[in-house]
Amino acid sequence: MKLTLWLNDKKVQDEIAPDMMLLDYVRSKGCYSVKCGCETTNCGLCTVWVDGKPMLSCCIPAARMEGRRVTTLEGLQKEAEEFGKFLAEQGGEQCGFCSPGFIMNVLAMVRELKNPTLDEIKEYLSGNLCRCTGYMSQLRAIENFIAYKKEKGEL
Amino acid sequence: MAYVNSAVKKKDYKALVTGKPVFVDDLAPKDCLIVKLLRSPHAHAKILSIRKDIAMKVPGIEAIFTYEDVPQKRYTQAGQTYPEPSPYDRLILDPLLRFVGDPVAIVAGQTEEAVDRALKMIKVEYEVLEPILDFRKSKDNPILIHPEDNWVANCPVGADNKRNLCAHDDMGVGDVEAVLADCDIVVEETYHTKANQQAMMETFRTYCYLDVYSRLNVVGSTQIAFHVRRILSNALGIPKSKIRVIKPRIGGGFGAKQTAVCEVYPAFVTWMTGKPSKLIFSRYETQIASSPRHEMEVTVRVGANKDGFIRAIDLYTLSNTGAYGEHGPTTVGLSGHKSIPLYGKTEAFRFHYDVVYSNVMSAGAYRGYGATQGIFALESAVDELAHKLKIDPVKIREMNMVCEGQIMPAYYNEHLRSCALDRCMARAKEMMNWDEKYPCRDMGNGKVRGVGVAMSMQGSGISNVDVGSVTLKVNDDGFYTMSIGAADMGTGCDTTLAQIAADCLGCDIDDIAVFGVDTDSSPYDSGSYASSTAYVTGGATIKACESLKKRILKEASRFLEVSDEELEFDGKEVYVANAPEKYISMRDLANKSMCFSNNALEVTESNSQPVSPPPFMVGMAEVEIDMETGAIELIDYVGVVDCGTPLNPALVKVQTEGGLGQGIGMALYEDVIYNEKGVNLTNSFMQYKIPTRLDVGTIRVELESSYEPTGPFGAKSIGEVVINTPSPAIANAVYNATKVRIRELPITAEKIAKGMGRF
Numbered sequence: 001m002k003l004t005l006w007l008n009d010k011k012v013q014d015e016i017a018p019d020m021m022l023l024d025y026v027r028s029k030g031c032y033s034v035k036c037g038c039e040t041t042n043c044g045l046c047t048v049w050v051d052g053k054p055m056l057s058c059c060i061p062a063a064r065m066e067g068r069r070v071t072t073l074e075g076l077q078k079e080a081e082e083f084g085k086f087l088a089e090q091g092g093e094q095c096g097f098c099s100p101g102f103i104m105n106v107l108a109m110v111r112e113l114k115n116p117t118l119d120e121i122k123e124y125l126s127g128n129l130c131r132c133t134g135y136m137s138q139l140r141a142i143e144n145f146i147a148y149k150k151e152k153g154e155l
Numbered sequence: 156m157a158y159v160n161s162a163v164k165k166k167d168y169k170a171l172v173t174g175k176p177v178f179v180d181d182l183a184p185k186d187c188l189i190v191k192l193l194r195s196p197h198a199h200a201k202i203l204s205i206r207k208d209i210a211m212k213v214p215g216i217e218a219i220f221t222y223e224d225v226p227q228k229r230y231t232q233a234g235q236t237y238p239e240p241s242p243y244d245r246l247i248l249d250p251l252l253r254f255v256g257d258p259v260a261i262v263a264g265q266t267e268e269a270v271d272r273a274l275k276m277i278k279v280e281y282e283v284l285e286p287i288l289d290f291r292k293s294k295d296n297p298i299l300i301h302p303e304d305n306w307v308a309n310c311p312v313g314a315d316n317k318r319n320l321c322a323h324d325d326m327g328v329g330d331v332e333a334v335l336a337d338c339d340i341v342v343e344e345t346y347h348t349k350a351n352q353q354a355m356m357e358t359f360r361t362y363c364y365l366d367v368y369s370r371l372n373v374v375g376s377t378q379i380a381f382h383v384r385r386i387l388s389n390a391l392g393i394p395k396s397k398i399r400v401i402k403p404r405i406g407g408g409f410g411a412k413q414t415a416v417c418e419v420y421p422a423f424v425t426w427m428t429g430k431p432s433k434l435i436f437s438r439y440e441t442q443i444a445s446s447p448r449h450e451m452e453v454t455v456r457v458g459a460n461k462d463g464f465i466r467a468i469d470l471y472t473l474s475n476t477g478a479y480g481e482h483g484p485t486t487v488g489l490s491g492h493k494s495i496p497l498y499g500k501t502e503a504f505r506f507h508y509d510v511v512y513s514n515v516m517s518a519g520a521y522r523g524y525g526a527t528q529g530i531f532a533l534e535s536a537v538d539e540l541a542h543k544l545k546i547d548p549v550k551i552r553e554m555n556m557v558c559e560g561q562i563m564p565a566y567y568n569e570h571l572r573s574c575a576l577d578r579c580m581a582r583a584k585e586m587m588n589w590d591e592k593y594p595c596r597d598m599g600n601g602k603v604r605g606v607g608v609a610m611s612m613q614g615s616g617i618s619n620v621d622v623g624s625v626t627l628k629v630n631d632d633g634f635y636t637m638s639i640g641a642a643d644m645g646t647g648c649d650t651t652l653a654q655i656a657a658d659c660l661g662c663d664i665d666d667i668a669v670f671g672v673d674t675d676s677s678p679y680d681s682g683s684y685a686s687s688t689a690y691v692t693g694g695a696t697i698k699a700c701e702s703l704k705k706r707i708l709k710e711a712s713r714f715l716e717v718s719d720e721e722l723e724f725d726g727k728e729v730y731v732a733n734a735p736e737k738y739i740s741m742r743d744l745a746n747k748s749m750c751f752s753n754n755a756l757e758v759t760e761s762n763s764q765p766v767s768p769p770p771f772m773v774g775m776a777e778v779e780i781d782m783e784t785g786a787i788e789l790i791d792y793v794g795v796v797d798c799g800t801p802l803n804p805a806l807v808k809v810q811t812e813g814g815l816g817q818g819i820g821m822a823l824y825e826d827v828i829y830n831e832k833g834v835n836l837t838n839s840f841m842q843y844k845i846p847t848r849l850d851v852g853t854i855r856v857e858l859e860s861s862y863e864p865t866g867p868f869g870a871k872s873i874g875e876v877v878i879n880t881p882s883p884a885i886a887n888a889v890y891n892a893t894k895v896r897i898r899e900l901p902i903t904a905e906k907i908a909k910g911m912g913r914f
């Protein structure tokens with residue numbers, strides 16, 4: 001079947017199988033930041049934005065993306081690097097396999113929540129599993145990042 | 156020291172945080188064959204017949220292999236130094252199936268759809284056999300899990316496949332029975348730890364291709380590139396010279412990838428077909444057919460006098476290695492050797508064990524490697540002893556803990572050169588505010604908060620076995636390339652080893668390009684396991700820098716026309732010691748060395764140590780128990796670690812927090828569960844829950860560093876010691892809150908409520 005969508009702000013047209021998942025589709029288009037960690041929507045590694053909202057691409061048929069705007073970390077490189085520096089200062093990226101999905105959600109969170117509390121941050125990101133870090137370093141990175149963005153007047 | 160002991164960002168961080176294609180499946184050739192495995196539906200069965208002719212007709216199917224197609228020599232998938240203590244008990248495909256999920260056939264095709272279709276069309280007739288699912292019934296059971304005559308144990312580990320025994324030993328110092336008989340009090344209890352999944356975010360995966368020389372190239376997510384080369388050679392029956400193994404970035408390992416769980420299957424496909432292939436394990440497969448922690452039942456007898464001095468420890472471990480013996484004979488050793496030495500004043504100890512086969516998936520290496528299991532048992536037993544003697548559990552540990560300078564009989568008679576366990580305990584006590592909180596506080600709302608403590612140790616590499624090597628080369632303009640065989644699996648060793656090298660060579664860390672791992676070009680390294688990298692490969696880094704500096708001086712003496720003994724090197728220039736105005740810059744030296752030179756500015760050095768200095772840790776947990784339902788919430792966790800000099804404090808902290816997170820999962824809910832037929836019920840992240848950021852409470856970590864004289868810049872290891880305290884500390888906290896002693900993990904609300912007599 002035919003699919004037309006916007007992938008990282010570029011219009012793309014493709015012939016796809018009706019049962020193809022969005023995760024497999026974006027990877028087939030070279031968006032390798034999107035990872036599969038569990039195939040049961042439990043880990044958050046496959047997080048992409050659909051029309052600006054974070055969603056789990058492992059269980060969304062690509063066919064449903066007709067006319068939608070899909071964003072992956074490939075489309076947010078500058079922001080990823082900006083937050084990533086704070087993460088790396090804490091050593092909080094570790095193996096890095098969950099980092100793209102996690103960062104997609106962090107970037108969505110700072111757009112969506114104004115002045116999130118610690119509990120709101122944990123709640124917002126609870127669907128992003130990480131097996132390396134025990135999460136504390138990521139929390140420190142987010143707090144530092146938010147403080148920095150506020151100082152710059154960007155939040 | 157500019158870099159060592161500072162929180163340098165990981166060299167690869169930018170690629171990781173921007174999601175660059177650096178992992179196995181991002182790099183695999185797009186046209187490679189898709190490989191999948193047909194797996195046994197039975198826990199114990201014989202294949203009577205297998206038909207693949209219909210499945211072969213599915214369009215796009217390239218090859219289907221069954222037990223009739225594979226070499227008949229047994230091998231092990233355990234990544235260990237040769238000769239491996241793990242028995243050679245596997246075939247790539249075996250007509251005797253030993254667990255639900257054991258491979259029956261390998262299918263390779265052009266598309267995933269074709270392979271999935273073909274998998275359903277392979278006709279297998281099974282003779283279903285009675286399985287052994289309770290490992291307590293395995294030893295000397297008439298049902299044999301490995302009846303085959305070509306089963307081989309390469310090392311004298313007390314194994315006997317005709318008794319379902321993978322290993323057995325009995326050792327000790329002094330007369331334990333006599334000392335126990337003379338003690339005022341003896342606590343004897345049995346503790347049960349379960350299988351847990353490492354649950355690294357990147358599942359097992361490998362791709363393979365033949366290169367221009369027709370050699371088998373294997374790109375895998377592995378901690379043990381060099382061992383994988385040997386394992387593949389053994390499994391496929393081809394010379395090692397035909398195999399090259401490469402490790403790109405790895406999405407976590409935690410020991411899982413110290414076993415070649417998936418490499419042999421695509422390697423066999425590519426070797427047989429000549430075509431590139433890849434096998435990407437699903438999470439389902441990673442849950443049911445992988446290499447989890449060994450389930451162990453540990454019986455402890457600990458004897459003391461009435462003042463609380465511990466005089467003797469007798470520890471017996473029964474370990475469940477599952478269907479195959481990977482890491483079975485070695486993990487069990489740590490359950491005693493890395494628990495008993497925590498108590499340094501004993502007059503006698505005995506440590507004995509049996510490791511048995513059963514019809515569940517093979518166990519493997521998981522962070523802690525048996526120490527975790529033994530420490531849960533001993534640290535629980537010592538707590539029980541403290542309560543019987545009405546002594547504060549912190550006090551009894553302070554009285555008995557091992558101290559710097561001691562000889563440790565239960566730890567291969569090693570001399571303990573560095574130990575800050577006492578300071579770790581003192582600091583943890585302050586951080587937790589122990590004296591006020593112990594044993595518990597009634598919160599007045601039906602909930603009680605209790606605190607618990609536990610100690611832990613591990614090693615730093617395997618003494619007299621592990622080898623770490625580093626190759627350093629000077630390039631144009633004086634930058635260095637550093638090749639290592641140790642696998643950075645997210646731990647950051649590419650960075651920490653470069654920190655060491657930059658300090659030794661007096662250069663900027665950006666002037667060191669790190670490369671690893673490729674078995675064709677990296678110097679030999681046993682691999683990244685047993686908490687070895689910082690200590691063993693770190694030591695090799697220092698040696699390589701010293702050696703390279705000598706070469707640099709020799710090269711400079713050619714241009715400065717002074718003997719190299721009169722020269723000094725400060726990282727930027729080589730100069731004449733008593734006439735510093737005579738010098739050559741490193742940049743000029745490097746560039747000149749590439750013309751008319753007979754002195755290669757390249758060195759390789761190896762490091763192996765006769766000792767394995769233990770890092771130490773104290774963990775303290777505060778839990779809140781709902782006295783009606785038994786519901787348990789972790790409120791606070793304090794960890795204080797002595798890893799010697801922290802090479803990179805940020806990474807040490809993250810390792811510690813991460814290990815505690817995993818340990819908390821193990822303590823509270825992680826459990827590999829089988830039904831009565833041996834079917835794994837915890838086959839996804841729906842059923843097998845690992846901690847989310849809402850579950851770990853507050854983890855607070857501090858360092859109390861000793862200085863290890865045999866370690867690089869005083870460093871010991873950090874990777875594993877950090878997972879051992881949560882299970883006992885939380886169990887002890889639960890006891891202090893409720894007077895319910897949980898001796899079987901995980902510590903669930905149901906067990907606590909039952910213990911409180913709620914049902």
